[in-house]
Amino acid sequence: MPQISVRGEEMPASPIRKLVPLSDKAKEKGITVYHLNIGQPDLPTPKVALDALHKIDRTVLEYSPSDGYRSYREKLTKYYASYNINVTADDIIITTGGSEAVLFAFLACLNPGDEIIVPEPAYANYMAFAISAGAVIKAIPSTIEEGFALPSVDKFEALITEKTRGILICNPNNPTGYLYTRNEMNQIRDIVKKYDLYLFSDEVYREFIYTGSPYISACHLKGIEENVVLIDSVSKRYSECGIRIGALITKNKKLRASVMKFCQARLSPPLIGQLIAEASLEASQEYMRDIYDEYVERRKFLIDGLNRIPGVYSPIPMGAFYTVARLPVDNADTFCAWCLSDFSYEGQTVFMAPASGFYSSPGLGRDEVRIAYVLKKEDLQKALFVLQKALEAYPGRTI
Amino acid sequence: MPQISVRGEEMPASPIRKLVPLSDKAKEKGITVYHLNIGQPDLPTPKVALDALHKIDRTVLEYSPSDGYRSYREKLTKYYASYNINVTADDIIITTGGSEAVLFAFLACLNPGDEIIVPEPAYANYMAFAISAGAVIKAIPSTIEEGFALPSVDKFEALITEKTRGILICNPNNPTGYLYTRNEMNQIRDIVKKYDLYLFSDEVYREFIYTGSPYISACHLKGIEENVVLIDSVSKRYSECGIRIGALITKNKKLRASVMKFCQARLSPPLIGQLIAEASLEASQEYMRDIYDEYVERRKFLIDGLNRIPGVYSPIPMGAFYTVARLPVDNADTFCAWCLSDFSYEGQTVFMAPASGFYSSPGLGRDEVRIAYVLKKEDLQKALFVLQKALEAYPGRTI
Numbered sequence: 001m002p003q004i005s006v007r008g009e010e011m012p013a014s015p016i017r018k019l020v021p022l023s024d025k026a027k028e029k030g031i032t033v034y035h036l037n038i039g040q041p042d043l044p045t046p047k048v049a050l051d052a053l054h055k056i057d058r059t060v061l062e063y064s065p066s067d068g069y070r071s072y073r074e075k076l077t078k079y080y081a082s083y084n085i086n087v088t089a090d091d092i093i094i095t096t097g098g099s100e101a102v103l104f105a106f107l108a109c110l111n112p113g114d115e116i117i118v119p120e121p122a123y124a125n126y127m128a129f130a131i132s133a134g135a136v137i138k139a140i141p142s143t144i145e146e147g148f149a150l151p152s153v154d155k156f157e158a159l160i161t162e163k164t165r166g167i168l169i170c171n172p173n174n175p176t177g178y179l180y181t182r183n184e185m186n187q188i189r190d191i192v193k194k195y196d197l198y199l200f201s202d203e204v205y206r207e208f209i210y211t212g213s214p215y216i217s218a219c220h221l222k223g224i225e226e227n228v229v230l231i232d233s234v235s236k237r238y239s240e241c242g243i244r245i246g247a248l249i250t251k252n253k254k255l256r257a258s259v260m261k262f263c264q265a266r267l268s269p270p271l272i273g274q275l276i277a278e279a280s281l282e283a284s285q286e287y288m289r290d291i292y293d294e295y296v297e298r299r300k301f302l303i304d305g306l307n308r309i310p311g312v313y314s315p316i317p318m319g320a321f322y323t324v325a326r327l328p329v330d331n332a333d334t335f336c337a338w339c340l341s342d343f344s345y346e347g348q349t350v351f352m353a354p355a356s357g358f359y360s361s362p363g364l365g366r367d368e369v370r371i372a373y374v375l376k377k378e379d380l381q382k383a384l385f386v387l388q389k390a391l392e393a394y395p396g397r398t399i
Numbered sequence: 400m401p402q403i404s405v406r407g408e409e410m411p412a413s414p415i416r417k418l419v420p421l422s423d424k425a426k427e428k429g430i431t432v433y434h435l436n437i438g439q440p441d442l443p444t445p446k447v448a449l450d451a452l453h454k455i456d457r458t459v460l461e462y463s464p465s466d467g468y469r470s471y472r473e474k475l476t477k478y479y480a481s482y483n484i485n486v487t488a489d490d491i492i493i494t495t496g497g498s499e500a501v502l503f504a505f506l507a508c509l510n511p512g513d514e515i516i517v518p519e520p521a522y523a524n525y526m527a528f529a530i531s532a533g534a535v536i537k538a539i540p541s542t543i544e545e546g547f548a549l550p551s552v553d554k555f556e557a558l559i560t561e562k563t564r565g566i567l568i569c570n571p572n573n574p575t576g577y578l579y580t581r582n583e584m585n586q587i588r589d590i591v592k593k594y595d596l597y598l599f600s601d602e603v604y605r606e607f608i609y610t611g612s613p614y615i616s617a618c619h620l621k622g623i624e625e626n627v628v629l630i631d632s633v634s635k636r637y638s639e640c641g642i643r644i645g646a647l648i649t650k651n652k653k654l655r656a657s658v659m660k661f662c663q664a665r666l667s668p669p670l671i672g673q674l675i676a677e678a679s680l681e682a683s684q685e686y687m688r689d690i691y692d693e694y695v696e697r698r699k700f701l702i703d704g705l706n707r708i709p710g711v712y713s714p715i716p717m718g719a720f721y722t723v724a725r726l727p728v729d730n731a732d733t734f735c736a737w738c739l740s741d742f743s744y745e746g747q748t749v750f751m752a753p754a755s756g757f758y759s760s761p762g763l764g765r766d767e768v769r770i771a772y773v774l775k776k777e778d779l780q781k782a783l784f785v786l787q788k789a790l791e792a793y794p795g796r797t798i
Contacts, residue, residue, distance in 0.1 A: 001625045001651065002564060002597050008507040008657035017465075017663055044458045053671070054453050059443045061641040061675070066416075096495050096643065099665040107531055108407040112511060128664030132506055134533060165401060198401050226400045242460040242670025244495065244643075252400065258407035264416055265527030266498040270669045271641025272452070276460070 007131050014124065015333070015357025022340035023351050032348040033340070034383035036371045039174065041239040041321070043294060043374075045280075046287050049238060052279030056272065064271045066263040068094020068247075072278040076247070079281055083206060085219040085230075091249055093259055094269045098204050098233030098246035102126065105229045105248055106133035108258040109165060109198050116166040116200070117159050119151055121324060121358030121365060123174045123202070138164070139360045144326050144368060147315040148176035150184040156191050166198030167191065169218070172205040175358050175370040176324045177317020179209055182216050189221040199224060202231040204246075205320040207288065210296050213318060225251045236321075238280040239291075243273030295321055298373040298380060305384040306371070309391065311399040314371075322372050324355050324365075330396035332356065332369050338394060345389040348382060367398075406530050413523060414732070414756025421739035422750050431747045432739070433782035435770045438573065438721070440638040442693060442773075444679075445686050448637060451678030455671065463670045465662040467493020467646075471677040475646070478680055482605060484618040484629075490648055492658055493668045497603050497632030497645035501525065504628045504647055505532035507657040508564060508597050515565040515599070516558050518550055520723060520757035520764060522573045522601070537563075538759045543725055543767065546714040547575035549583040555590050565597030566590065568617070571604040574757050574769040575723045576716020578608055581615050588620040598623060601630040603645075604719040606687065609695050612717060624650045635720075637679040638690075642672030694720055697772040697779060704783040705770070708790060710798040713770075721771050723754050723764075729795035731755065731768050737793060744788040747781060766797075 016037050023033050067073070073089035080087050095101040102125070110116065112134030118126060120139040130137045138159045140151045156167070167188060172179045180188070192199045201218030209215050218228045233246035250256055263269075303323060306314040311328030329335040333354040343349055355368035373380060391397055415436050422432050466472070472488035479486050494500040501524070509515065511533030517525060519538040529536045537558045541547045555566070566587060571578045579587070591598045600617030608614050617627045632645035649655055662668075702722060705713040710727030728734040732753040742748055754767035772779060790796055 001653070002508065002595055004653060004657045005506065005508055005510050005513075007510075008654075008660070011657065011660035011664070013660055014663045040461050042459065045460045049460075050458070053455060056452060059449070060441065061444045061448075061639045062439050063640045096669075097665065103665070107404065109401065109404055111404050111406075112533060114404075125664045125666075128660065132661065132664070134511060196401055240460045241462045242667065244667070244669045254400070254403060255407075258403045258410065261407070261410035261412055261527065262531065264413045265410070265524045265531070266496065266502070267524075268641065268643070270495075270643045270672060272671045272675075273669060276671075 007134070010131050011128055012124065016353045019337060019340060019351065022337055026340050026344070026349055030347065031344045034348065034350045034375060034379055034386065036375070036383055037351045037353045038374065039236070039322070039372055040241055041236060041374050042376065043239045043291050045239045046283035048282045049240065049276045049280040053272070053276055056275060061271055063268040064274055066268055067260060068269055069274050069278070072274050075278060075281050083215065083217060085217050087219070087249055091251055091256070093248045093256065093263060094274060095246040095248050096269050097235065097244040098202065098231050099125065101231045101246045101248035102200070102202070103129045103132060104259050104262045105200055105231065106130060106135055107262055108255060109229070110135040113163060114165040115161060115163045116168050117156055117164065118168045120360060121175050121355055123170055124357050126168060127360060137360055141359070141361055141364055142176070144313070144315060144324060148173065148178040148324065150180055150187065153187050153191060160195055164195065164197060166200055168200040168202070170202040172209055172319025174205065174320050175322045175355065177320045177322050179211065179213055179318035180216060182214060185216040185221060189224055192224045192227050197227060199228045200231060201228060204231070204233040204236050207237040207292065208295055208321060209319040210299060211318045227252070229255070234277045234280060238283060240276065240280065243276050244270050245273040245277040295373065298377060301377055302371065302373045302380055302384070305381070309384070309388045311391065321374060322370055324368050324370050326368050328391060328397055328399040329367055329394060330398060332365070332367055334396060335394055336369060339390050343390050343393060345386050348386045350383050350387050350390065406533070409530050410527055411523065415752045418736060418739060418750065421736055425739050425743070425748055429746065430743045433747065433749045433774060433778055433785065435774070435782055436750045436752045437773065438635070438771055439640055440635060440720070440773050441775065442638050442690050444638045445682035447681045448639065448675045448679040452671070452675055455674060460670055462667040463673055465667055466659060467668055468673050468677070471673050474677060474680050482614065482616060484616050486618070486648055490650055490655070492647045492655065492662060493673060494645040494647050495668050496634065496643040497601065497630050498524065500630045500645045500647040501599070501601070502528045502531060503658050503661045504599055504630065505529060505534055506661055507654060508628070509534040512562060513564040514560060514562045515567050516555060516563065517567045519759060520574050520754055522569055523756050525567060526759060536759060540758070540760055540763055541575070543712070543714060543723060547572065547577040547723065549579055549586065552586050552590060559594055563594065563596060565599055567599040567601070569601040571608055571718025573604065573719050574721045574754065576719045576721050578610065578612055578717035579615060581613060584615040584620060588623055591623045591626050596626060597628055598626050599628045599630060603630070603632040603635050606636045606691065607694055607720060608718040609698060610717045626651070628654070633676045633679060637682060639675065639679065642675050643669050644672040644676040694772065697776060700776055701770065701772045701779055701783070704780070708783070708787045710790065720773060721769055723767050723769050725767050727790060727796055727798040728766055728793060729797060731764070731766055733795060734793055735768060738789050742789050742792060744785050747785045749782050749786050749789065
C-alpha cells in the first residue's frame with residue numbers, strides 16, 4: 001500500500017471533531033447536548049437571500065467566472081466602502097469560502113519553509129492551510145491575563161528570521177473575541193513595513209463589534225497597501241456558512257495575477273452561493289440590527305454567567321461570537337471529553353471546544369475552552385447551569 | 400513589495416483564458432464567436448434538480464458535514480453500483496468539484512518532489528494541482544496517429560524512478576475522447592501493482608461513451624483496491640458545472656483519514672450544490688438518453704465535418720465531448736489567436752483551444768486543437784464552415 005504524504009500525516013485533526021463521536025453517543029443516550037463548540041450561527045439567513053435562491057431562473061447551472069461574477073464584485077465595493085475600505089471590483093477575487101482565500105493566499109505568497117507569525121490562540125485551520133502550502137506558523141502567545149491583547153512588538157521582532165514572509169491576524173478574533181486597537185494595528189503596520197512582510201488579515205467578524213471601539217481594518221493602514229491580503233467570507237455575517245462564498249482582496253496586482261492562476265485551476269467558485277451572497281447585500285438594516293442586538297445580549301448574558309461560576313474567568317470579548325474562558329480544571333481536553341462521555345445533569349450536558357487546539361505552543365490553553373454564543377438565551381442559561389454542575393462534579397477540578 | 404511564491408510564478412496560465420480577451424474584442428466588434436473551446440455543456444440541467452433547488456426549505460444555510468451529507472453518499476453507492484463500482488458511503492468523500500478531489504488527492508498522497516506519470520495530452524489543470532502540491536508530472540506522449548491510445552508499458556517503466564508515486568489517467572479522456580480498453584487498463588493495473596503506485600483515475604465522463612466498448616473503471620481492477628483514487632464530478636453528467644460538487648472515492652482507509660483532514664480544514668463542500676446533486680440522481684432515463692443521443696449525433700456530425708476539411712484530421716473519439724484534431728497550420732496557438740483577432744467570415748469566427756496547453760512536453764501538439772462539441776448542431780455546422788474558411792485564409796497554412 002503506498003504511503004500517505006508527510007503533510008497528510010502532519011495535518012492536525014480538528015480538536016473539536018475528535019469529540020463529535022462522544023457527543024453523538026451522548027445524544028443516543030437521550031442526553032441534550034448544548035453546542036457551545038461551533039461557529040455555525042443559529043440565526044436565520046436573510047429572507048432576501050432565501051428569496052433569491054428560490055427565484056433562480058436558469059436552465060443550465062454553469063460555471064461562473066474564476067474570480068466571481070463582476071456584478072457581485074461591483075456591489076461588494078459599496079459594502080466595503082461603508083467600512084471605509086476603498087477597493088475596486090478588480091481588487092476582489094471571490095473564493096470558495098474564506099477557507100479557500102487563506103489557502104490560495106498561502107500558496108501564492110509562501111514558499112515551502114517560509115514562516116508566518118500568528119498571535120495565538122488562533123483559528124485552528126490556519127495551521128492546516130500552512131501545512132498544505134508547506135509553510136511554518138510561528139506562534140506568539142497572547143494571554144488571558146492581558147485579555148488576549150496583541151503581544152508586544154519586541155516579541156514579534158524576536159521571531160523574525162530570513163524566512164519570515166508574513167503576519168496573520170484575525171480581527172475581531174476567533175477564538176478570543178479580541179478587537180485590535182488603533183495603536184496595536186499601527187504597531188503591526190510598522191513591523192510589516194519595516195520587514196516588507198505580507199499582512200494576512202481575516203476580518204470575517206467585522207459586523208460583530210460590541211464595544212463602540214473603532215474597527216481598524218488592515219486595509220485602513222497607510223503605506224502597506226501592497227502588503228495587505230484581506231480574507232473575507234459571508235458565512236458569519238449572513239448566517240450562510242453552507243454557501244461557501246468568501247473573498248481574497250488585495251491591491252497588489254502581481255499577487256492577484258498569481259492567485260488568479262490558482263482560481264482558474266479550480267475553474268469557479270460556487271454559482272448559486274454567489275447569487276445568494278449578492279442578494280444578501282440587500283439585507284435590511286433591521287435584519288442586521290436584530291442579529292447584532294441578539295449577539296450583544298447573548299454576550300452579556302454569557303460572560304456575566306461565566307464569571308459568576310466559581311473559579312471560572314472570561315475576559316469580555318469585544319467582537320465575534322466567541323470567548324476563551326479559563327476553567328478550574330486540570331485539563332480542559334479531558335474535561336470537555338468527560339462532559340460528553342461521563343456527565344449529565346438532568347439529561348443535559350455541554351459541548352465546548354478545548355482551547356489547546358487553538359494554540360500551537362505545547363501546553364498552552366490547558367485550562368481554557370472556547371465557547372461560542374450561537375445558542376438562544378434560554379439555552380445559554382441552561383448550558384451555563386449545566387457547566388457549573390459539571391465543574392462541581394468533575395474529578396479533576398482544581399478548586 | 401514582498402515576492403510571489405515560486406509555485407505562484409510557476410503556475411501555468413490557462414492557454415484558453417489567454418485568448419478570452421481576444422474573443423471579447425471580437426464580440427465587441429459584433430462578430431459571432433462559436434465557442435468550441437470550453438467544457439461547459441450547453442444542455443439543460445435536469446428538471447428534477449432545478450425543482451429541488453426551488454424547493455429548498457431552510458431558514459439557515461448552514462455548514463454540511465466535511466465529507467458531505469450521508470444521505471447523498473448513500474444514494475451515490477447505488478449510482479456507482481449501476482456501473483459495477485462497489486463502494487460504501489464511507490468510501491466516498493464529497494468535494495468542491497472534481498478539482499478539489501484532485502488537489503486533496505495530491506496533497507494527501509504526494510510529497511514535494513514526488514512524481515506522477517500522466518499520459519498526455521492531458522487536462523491542463525492537473526499540472527496546476529501538481530504544482531500546488533509541489534509534485535512533478537512526468538508526461539508520456541500519446542499520439543494522434545495512434546488515436547491517442549495508451550503508450551506502451553515500457554514507456555511507463557522508462558519513467559519510473561525512486562520518486563514515482565502514482566499514475567494519473569482520465570477515462571474517457573479530456574481532451575482526446577479516448578476510452579481505455581480492458582487490455583490497456585490491465586496494463587495500468589500491472590504497473591500500479593508492480594511498483595505499488597497510486598492510480599488516480601478521473602472518470603467524470605463515464606456517461607458519455609459512444610462506441611459500445613465497455614467502460615473499465617479503475618475501481619474494476621482487482622488487486623489494487625488500496626491504490627485506486629477515483630476522481631468524480633457531477634458537472635458534466637448533469638450540466639451542473641456551477642454547483643461545484645465532486646467526489647474522491649477510495650477503499651484505502653488510511654488515505655481517506657488523511658484526505659478528511661484536508662476536508663475538515665475547509666469545513667464543508669457546498670450545501671446547496673449537494674442538495675441539487677442528490678436530486679439529480681433521480682433524473683429520468685429519458686433525460687439521460689436525450690443528452691446522450693444529442694452528443695452521439697453531434698460527435699458524428701463534428702468528426703465527419705472535420706475530416707472533410709482539406710488537411711484536417713480527427714480520430715473518432717470514443718467518449719467525453721471533445722476531440723483533438725490536427726490542422727494544416729504552422730502553429731495552432733497562433734492560428735487560434737488569429738481566428739479571434741484577425742479573421743471573420745460573414746461576421747462569424749471560431750474559438751478553439753490550442754492543444755499545446757494540454758501537453759507538458761515542449762513542442763508537442765503544435766498543429767493540434769481541442770474542439771468541444773457543446774454547441775447545437777446548427778451552430779456546429781456553421782462553426783465547421785467558418786473553420787474551413789479560416790484555414791483557407793490563414794497566412795500560416797501548410798497546405
